[in-house]
Amino acid sequence: MNTSPVPDPATASASASATPDPSRKASTTGGEVSALLRPFLPWLLVSMVTGLAAGAATVALLGTINTVLHRPGGLAGGLLLTFVALCVVALVGRATSSMSTNLVGQRLVAQVRKTLARKILTAPIDALERYRTHRLMPVLTGDVDMISDAAFVLSSAVIALAITLGCLGYLAWLSAPLFGLLLVALVIGVGVQTWAQARGIRGFHKARDAEEQLHKAYRAISDGAKELRMHRQRRAGMYGGQIEGTVDRIQEINRRAIGTYVLATAFGSALFFLLIALILGWAAWRSMAPAVLSGFVLVLLFLKGPLDQIASAVPGIGRARVAFQRIADMSARFATPEPFLDLNTPGEAAVLADTIALRGVRYAFAKPEGGEAFVLGPVDLTLRRGEMVFIVGDNGSGKTTLVKLLLGLYAPQQGEVLLDGVPVTDQTRDHYRQLYTTVFSDFYLFEDLAAQAGQGGSLPARALPYLERLEIAHKVSVKDGSFSTVDLSTGQRKRLALVHAYLEGRPVLVFDEWAADQDPTFRHLFYTELLPELRDQGHLVIVVSHDDRYFHLADRVLRMNNGALLESPGSAAESADQVGGRGLRGDVPRPTRAGAAA
Ligand SMILES: Nc1ncnc2c1ncn2[C@@H]1O[C@H](COP(=O)(O)OP(=O)(O)OP(=O)(O)O)[C@@H](O)[C@H]1O
Numbered sequence: 291m292n293t294s295p296v297p298d299p300a301t302a303s304a305s306a307s308a309t310p311d312p313s314r315k316a317s318t319t320g321g322e323v324s325a326l327l328r329p330f331l332p333w334l335l336v337s338m339v340t341g342l343a344a345g346a347a348t349v350a351l352l353g354t355i356n357t358v359l360h361r362p363g364g365l366a367g368g369l370l371l372t373f374v375a376l377c378v379v380a381l382v383g384r385a386t387s388s389m390s391t392n393l394v395g396q397r398l399v400a401q402v403r404k405t406l407a408r409k410i411l412t413a414p415i416d417a418l419e420r421y422r423t424h425r426l427m428p429v430l431t432g433d434v435d436m437i438s439d440a441a442f443v444l445s446s447a448v449i450a451l452a453i454t455l456g457c458l459g460y461l462a463w464l465s466a467p468l469f470g471l472l473l474v475a476l477v478i479g480v481g482v483q484t485w486a487q488a489r490g491i492r493g494f495h496k497a498r499d500a501e502e503q504l505h506k507a508y509r510a511i512s513d514g515a516k517e518l519r520m521h522r523q524r525r526a527g528m529y530g531g532q533i534e535g536t537v538d539r540i541q542e543i544n545r546r547a548i549g550t551y552v553l554a555t556a557f558g559s560a561l562f563f564l565l566i567a568l569i570l571g572w573a574a575w576r577s578m579a580p581a582v583l584s585g586f587v588l589v590l591l592f593l594k595g596p597l598d599q600i601a602s603a604v605p606g607i608g609r610a611r612v613a614f615q616r617i618a619d620m621s622a623r624f625a626t627p628e629p630f631l632d633l634n635t636p637g638e639a640a641v642l643a644d645t646i647a648l649r650g651v652r653y654a655f656a657k658p659e660g661g662e663a664f665v666l667g668p669v670d671l672t673l674r675r676g677e678m679v680f681i682v683g684d685n686g687s688g689k690t691t692l693v694k695l696l697l698g699l700y701a702p703q704q705g706e707v708l709l710d711g712v713p714v715t716d717q718t719r720d721h722y723r724q725l726y727t728t729v730f731s732d733f734y735l736f737e738d739l740a741a742q743a744g745q746g747g748s749l750p751a752r753a754l755p756y757l758e759r760l761e762i763a764h765k766v767s768v769k770d771g772s773f774s775t776v777d778l779s780t781g782q783r784k785r786l787a788l789v790h791a792y793l794e795g796r797p798v799l800v801f802d803e804w805a806a807d808q809d810p811t812f813r814h815l816f817y818t819e820l821l822p823e824l825r826d827q828g829h830l831v832i833v834v835s836h837d838d839r840y841f842h843l844a845d846r847v848l849r850m851n852n853g854a855l856l857e858s859p860g861s862a863a864e865s866a867d868q869v870g871g872r873g874l875r876g877d878v879p880r881p882t883r884a885g886a887a888a
Pocket of ligand 1: 684
């Protein structure tokens with residue numbers, strides 16, 4: 291029996307899909323953020339060193355200017371050379387620091403984009419299903435862009451910080467008592483900014499939560515556009531209640547958060563002018579060398595620029611921190627990829643020699659709020675090459691879940707799947723999946739047929755007979771490895787998905803409610819000709835269906851009933867008459883819930 295490491299989500303908290311737990315967030319974020327930044331440490335170091343050099347050179351320039359102001363000869367001789375050299379260092383240092391910070395920012399964004407895409411592509415399907423799409427998109431777009439924007443701001447903020455530190459050093463050297471005064475003002479200013487930052491970040495977190503709600507509403511107005519046209523009350527509720535309310539809430543939260551920063555910055559400016567007044571007062575009270583006083587005031591006034599730059603960068607950096615936490619949280623949720631899921635090499639084609647079997651397979655979903663957890667199985671089932679098997683049952687009885695287990699999309703929490711008698715393991719599951727071509731009821735139609743291009747023969751020529759057979763050749767052609775259009779009716783799009791299936795030529799074909807959108811004539815053709823032909827070509831054909839008029843055509847009918855599998859007694863006997871017993875195993879009907887014999 292497979293002792294899969296996949297945890298039973300039934301025992302997991304149903305809140306897994308809700309807002310992240312802050313304590314968990316804090317513990318995961320630090321690690322994820324430092325893992326994201328680690329590859330860029332050398333560049334960050336370059337940025338820091340050159341930024342500090344530019345800052346030091348700028349401060350030295352200020353010192354030189356102050357000296358020149360109090361020297362009779364003005365800017366000449368050695369001082370001129372020093373001035374020019376310092377200008378060069380300040381400019382080159384600033385440019386290098388800006389470029390390396392920007393490079394780090396852009397590479398970081400590119401890295402985050404690739405990492406997230408990779409994580410989504412390799413995440414277990416059930417983990418993706420728990421993390422809802424309306425939560426995924428704001429992270430992939432808004433949060434990543436936020437970091438990109440912050441990278442620009444950060445580069446000037448780093449230099450401003452370097453200049454500030456240099457200026458502080460110079461001021462300390464100029465006059466210890468005046469520097470003492472400045473230090474007191476700085477401690478108060480930094481304290482107020484820190485308070486503003488904490489308050490601002492709290493606000494940005496709230497706004498970010500509301501943005502998820504907004505995204506959900508945006509999805510509803512695009513995906514549910516038709517329904518909303520038809521229902522005035524719902525439309526009004528959607529706009530007035532959900533969108534307007536959420537947008538106003540976001541606006542209000544952001545306004546307050548940024549307002550806090552603005553107040554803190556204004557307070558900082560007031561403090562600054564008070565400080566200058568105090569220094570001038572001090573100079574009047576205690577005699578002081580003019581060069582010291584002018585130098586102090588000159589550098590202090592200059593310092594206002596970098597300080598303002600840092601203050602204006604703080605909200606953006608605060609928002610980037612929130613965005614970073616969301617990215618890190620999503621990253622941590624998908625931290626356990628499916629093992630052995632290859633993104634690079636096409637690999638060998640999978641082969642079905644004889645059977646696919648489920649042995650004691652059980653799967654339980656997480657318990658939804660206020661509802662019962664759905665449990666499927668344990669299920670025992672053997673399917674053979676060249677069989678046409680229908681999976682039938684009421685809505686919500688577990689047909690799609692059974693198919694997902696069969697396809698290897700869900701790993702069984704108990705039991706095992708066997709391919710030709712060999713258990714499918716984590717290592718072989720992705721290869722095993724390549725046996726199947728699927729058309730789900732909520733299928734996604736890829737326009738390009740590139741995956742089939744390498745199989746010899748011209749793709750348009752190979753596709754044409756299928757397009758003709760499915761009566762869509764007058765609408766669609768294949769050009770440059772893609773369908774010329776997918777702007778078709780739902781039924782026609784499903785026919786295109788079937789063309790994919792034909793062209794792929796994989797051993798097992800799975801159709802989940804394929805015929806539901808087809809007209810009666812084509813539905814008849816599907817059940818009576820297309821499916822039997824595929825079966826006769828040696829494919830194992832699995833059909834999830836509610837079309838009871840055609841159940842008698844199946845070699846076997848498997849009925850799902852509230853998570854239990856029951857092989858329909860009629861189907862085997864009926865089918866035995868019709869298909870000469872092909873693919874039948876003479877199984878007796880057997881409920882395969884817990885306790886059933888394997
Ligand atoms: N991602 C999920 N999380 C939690 N429960 C789920 C999830 N997907 C399905 N379920 C539950 O599992 C049960 C079986 O769902 P499934 O989609 O397998 O039914 P089905 O037989 O294919 O239904 P239908 O005929 O309506 O397509 C449902 O009751 C549903 O509530």
